[in-house]
Amino acid sequence: MSYELESKKEGSKKSNYEIHLITLKIEMSLLFISADY
DSSP states (O other): OOOHHHHHHHTTTHHHHHHHHHHHHHHHHHHHHHHOO
């Protein structure tokens, strides 16, 4: 939530895209961890 608010204040599409990629990487890593178990 805080990341989205900060990106909206900046008004930068690049920052929003970078945050989106980071969240995707986190979700993928969580899927791989859960798949291991």
